[in-house]
Amino acid sequence: MTDQTPTMSPEEAAGRAVVARTTFEKEAIWLPQLAVQHWNAGQMAIDGKTFTDCLIEGPAVMAVMNGTHFDSCAMGTTTDVKNLLYRPLSTTKLAGVVGVSSCRFVRCRFVQVGFTGQEALLAELQGGIKSMAGETGSAEPEA
Amino acid sequence: MTEWPSTSPASRNLDPLATAFTGGRFSLFDFYRASVQAGGGVMIEGRSFTNCVIEGPALMLVLDGVHFDSTNFGPTGGDMRNMLFRPMGDVGIGAIPVRNCTFTGCQFQTLGITGNDEFLNMLVEQVGVG
Numbered sequence A: 001m002t003d004q005t006p007t008m009s010p011e012e013a014a015g016r017a018v019v020a021r022t023t024f025e026k027e028a029i030w031l032p033q034l035a036v037q038h039w040n041a042g043q044m045a046i047d048g049k050t051f052t053d054c055l056i057e058g059p060a061v062m063a064v065m066n067g068t069h070f071d072s073c074a075m076g077t078t079t080d081v082k083n084l085l086y087r088p089l090s091t092t093k094l095a096g097v098v099g100v101s102s103c104r105f106v107r108c109r110f111v112q113v114g115f116t117g118q119e120a121l122l123a124e125l126q127g128g129i130k131s132m133a134g135e136t137g138s139a140e141p142e143a
Numbered sequence B: 001m002t003e004w005p006s007t008s009p010a011s012r013n014l015d016p017l018a019t020a021f022t023g024g025r026f027s028l029f030d031f032y033r034a035s036v037q038a039g040g041g042v043m044i045e046g047r048s049f050t051n052c053v054i055e056g057p058a059l060m061l062v063l064d065g066v067h068f069d070s071t072n073f074g075p076t077g078g079d080m081r082n083m084l085f086r087p088m089g090d091v092g093i094g095a096i097p098v099r100n101c102t103f104t105g106c107q108f109q110t111l112g113i114t115g116n117d118e119f120l121n122m123l124v125e126q127v128g129v130g
Helices: A010-020 A031-040 A119-128 A132-136 B028-037 B117-127
Strands: A023-025 A028-030 A050-052 A055-064 A069-071 A085-088 A098-101 A104-106 A109-116 B020-022 B025-027 B048-050 B053-062 B067-069 B084-087 B096-099 B102-104 B107-114
Touching: A010 A031, A028 A031, A031 A055, A031 A098, A031 B053, A055 B028, A055 B053, A085 A119, A109 A119, B025 B028, B028 B053, B028 B096, B084 B117, B107 B117
Parallel strands: A023 A050, A028 A055, A050 A104, A055 A098, A055 A109, A069 A104, A085 A109, B020 B048, B025 B053, B048 B102, B053 B096, B053 B107, B067 B102, B084 B107
Antiparallel strands: A085 B084
């Protein structure tokens, strides 16, 4: 009798392939799905990836961790950048958010994505976020 | 909004426009996306969830008329604040808005919660800090 190696479903295999990638270019990324794919692969944060010219979609709130940078990104269609930001009540653990560490986002567009992190990070995002409203003149906040 | 396939079979079997859900396990972001695309509006409203397991990752924006009865908010590590977030603006972009809904006997997994200060303080007081 031979041992039967558990087989992975095509969906799970596709998810593992995504997790193994380090670069994404000109792609639409559904952030909650990317998070679940990482969790299923035993990784609790999205780490060490570069996203270039990508559309990053929610609904999701990203916990911006060490080493993550945003370069010429459009963070959301709101005139008040504070609408994108959440201050955690805890300083130790963050539940429900998508942890992103040592990742780089270059010329990406974020839709329905909020951001959280340590106080210094929140201040930096507040000061340096480039909103799409500034480019297009749109003044419509998202629900 | 891009059309994304549901992340789990359980989520695919949901009727996103139903008003009552009993049992089952689904991800909140799958449910929200399906509800919006089916014409259910920009928030989850007027629903009742009984004995459901509701998963993230997601931040639930708790608006008026939402009630939690015998709800297991998930592994908070002994401190409810580990899953609470205060919005810095007036509009909670990225969170999933919920209004006039009841959660009875539900279990939350990898969900965070946001809302006004009064609600967040009430949760900390009632659910507690370990």
